[in-house]
Amino acid sequence: VVITGDRSSALAGTADILVIATTSFLRDVAPDIKAGIEHGLNVLCTAEEMAYPWLADEALANELDALAKRHKVTVLGGGVNPGFLSDALVLTAASAAWDVSHVSLKRAVNLSQFSATVLRRVGVGFSPEEFDAGWQAGTIYGHIGFPESMQVVAHSLGARIERTTKRFTGLLAEHDYTLERAEIKKGAIAGFRQLAAAIVDGKPWFEAEFLGHIDPPSIGAVLQDEIQIDGQVPVHLLLTPGIPAQAGVAALVANSLRRVIDARPGLVTVADLPPATPPAATVSQTVPTA
Amino acid sequence: VVITGDRSSALAGTADILVIATTSFLRDVAPDIKAGIEHGLNVLCTAEEMAYPWLADEALANELDALAKRHKVTVLGGGVNPGFLSDALVLTAASAAWDVSHVSLKRAVNLSQFSATVLRRVGVGFSPEEFDAGWQAGTIYGHIGFPESMQVVAHSLGARIERTTKRFTGLLAEHDYTLERAEIKKGAIAGFRQLAAAIVDGKPWFEAEFLGHIDPPSIGAVLQDEIQIDGQVPVHLLLTPGIPAQAGVAALVANSLRRVIDARPGLVTVADLPPATPPAATVSQTVPTA
Numbered sequence: 001v002v003i004t005g006d007r008s009s010a011l012a013g014t015a016d017i018l019v020i021a022t023t024s025f026l027r028d029v030a031p032d033i034k035a036g037i038e039h040g041l042n043v044l045c046t047a048e049e050m051a052y053p054w055l056a057d058e059a060l061a062n063e064l065d066a067l068a069k070r071h072k073v074t075v076l077g078g079g080v081n082p083g084f085l086s087d088a089l090v091l092t093a094a095s096a097a098w099d100v101s102h103v104s105l106k107r108a109v110n111l112s113q114f115s116a117t118v119l120r121r122v123g124v125g126f127s128p129e130e131f132d133a134g135w136q137a138g139t140i141y142g143h144i145g146f147p148e149s150m151q152v153v154a155h156s157l158g159a160r161i162e163r164t165t166k167r168f169t170g171l172l173a174e175h176d177y178t179l180e181r182a183e184i185k186k187g188a189i190a191g192f193r194q195l196a197a198a199i200v201d202g203k204p205w206f207e208a209e210f211l212g213h214i215d216p217p218s219i220g221a222v223l224q225d226e227i228q229i230d231g232q233v234p235v236h237l238l239l240t241p242g243i244p245a246q247a248g249v250a251a252l253v254a255n256s257l258r259r260v261i262d263a264r265p266g267l268v269t270v271a272d273l274p275p276a277t278p279p280a281a282t283v284s285q286t287v288p289t290a
Numbered sequence: 291v292v293i294t295g296d297r298s299s300a301l302a303g304t305a306d307i308l309v310i311a312t313t314s315f316l317r318d319v320a321p322d323i324k325a326g327i328e329h330g331l332n333v334l335c336t337a338e339e340m341a342y343p344w345l346a347d348e349a350l351a352n353e354l355d356a357l358a359k360r361h362k363v364t365v366l367g368g369g370v371n372p373g374f375l376s377d378a379l380v381l382t383a384a385s386a387a388w389d390v391s392h393v394s395l396k397r398a399v400n401l402s403q404f405s406a407t408v409l410r411r412v413g414v415g416f417s418p419e420e421f422d423a424g425w426q427a428g429t430i431y432g433h434i435g436f437p438e439s440m441q442v443v444a445h446s447l448g449a450r451i452e453r454t455t456k457r458f459t460g461l462l463a464e465h466d467y468t469l470e471r472a473e474i475k476k477g478a479i480a481g482f483r484q485l486a487a488a489i490v491d492g493k494p495w496f497e498a499e500f501l502g503h504i505d506p507p508s509i510g511a512v513l514q515d516e517i518q519i520d521g522q523v524p525v526h527l528l529l530t531p532g533i534p535a536q537a538g539v540a541a542l543v544a545n546s547l548r549r550v551i552d553a554r555p556g557l558v559t560v561a562d563l564p565p566a567t568p569p570a571a572t573v574s575q576t577v578p579t580a
Contacts, residue, residue, distance in 0.1 A: 084386055088565065092382040095545045095566035096374055096538045156567040233537045238528045247523045248386045255385045272564055275378065276385035277446040 017257055020045040024144040026056040030064065033075060037067050043075040044260050046249060048145030050077020052152050052269055065267040074263040076256065078270055079249035081107065085225055086149035086208065088270040091156055093227055093235045100157050100231040108211040108221045109245060111191060112179050122212060123170055123189045125182050131170045131189045142168045143210045146196035150206045156271045159200045167195040177214055190214050252276055307547055310335040314434040316346040320354065323365060327357050333365045334550050336539060338435030340367020341377065342442050342559055355557040364553040366546065368560055369539035371397065375515055376439035376498065378560040381446050383517055383525045390447050390521040393496040398511045399535060401481060402469050402504045412502060413460050413479045415472050421460045421479045432458045433500045436486035440496045446561045449490045457485040467504055480504050542566055
């Protein structure tokens, strides 16, 4: 979607902006981002790897950065997670803390309204054997973006990540489920628990847990997001209910148009930007179904 | 305090910054701010009215803004509340929402460690008659800064505040209390409940409640901060325990040095700035006693 800052909108007089909401991976979105930059467009991209693209491909990230600077446009990656819950909100909360020794994020999400594409990549609906084979083959990989958020937070708080770890476990359906978009048989995968950790000085410094299930109450899961920052002033944030994935990303994208247009040229992260606020524009905000 | 960006610190090579943490009122701090600007210093000031100085005195705020731009330095006002809880955190949370129809903030604070100066201005220790007289005379006035935070949030979310209201009620001690800094007799004022509201389109749009008491558990109060944003995607944040006032403002000040130095010249608010993050400097962070 190209949103034009014409005279009738609140973005009047500003540069245009290209919104890319397609896949999760830097290499898949890079050609579209380049095309946008070369047409003089600012770019806002929801691909999770774009939240900190230096991690997936440092050379490509630097290339995008240089290209954006040459064309005097800004490029930002991000949505809810990464882009808000796991980085911008963590950093904002951490502004009341100091000497941060550990960060923890826990998110529980209802998967029943997710698209078939997303359900496939987290393994929902597969047998345990198919799930294991898909994990080995890389076709089932769970949530993308924790390592990127962890880099954004660590850089801002002065921590150096040595490596990140990932554990991904399928949760079996204890009975048959019928969803709008899928049928889950008893014994098949009905959800997952994903654990990510960023290691600093040999110890977990930022740990994230993502629980996704097609019927969270059936396994006793509460739909909420929780951030715990340990340090000289501990900060504990609980979001109830948790931020809804689809509606949340729609809000983040619409609310980020203005700050991307206003930011300095080049590749930026949410650590560089003020809070996302409405453009007060005529951009129509609708909830996507995926 | 003037913090010098010398070669040994992480602020090396940057402009110097003056930190002013004295009174709450724009007119009291303005001469110091001007002196700092005229010496080429960026200024970070914890005076509550400086969080949005155009409200207390538009002409004086514009004068400071012009002066700061002329000297190419940045001026920011803010601490925990205003500056974080009631504006930066509200706006960050609201980035996942849209069409925000109402904002609510509730904060409960233990006053027992506050300085005698602060206790006097909120009326703690006075008889009910003295409390009423002090309120009438303007020597007892409670918490300062909600109208400023409300302006910052409203401007960013596109709401126009018609007026703000304030209610301030003393809470009577049900028994004698002995504090480090004061003796409170049964029947005297042991705390307060303050309600502030910003009216938009004739209705409360941003409501804030501040409960302060020298012994909150004795009146059943829970020490926490709560933000509720109503709109197309409601966002509910609970901070437990609440952000400690003194340690929190120390963190906010230290973590804001870098973003004030890096920001565009002129008067700015937290809505203009990225999250406050540590300068990774050798600045010593100690918890003030007031």
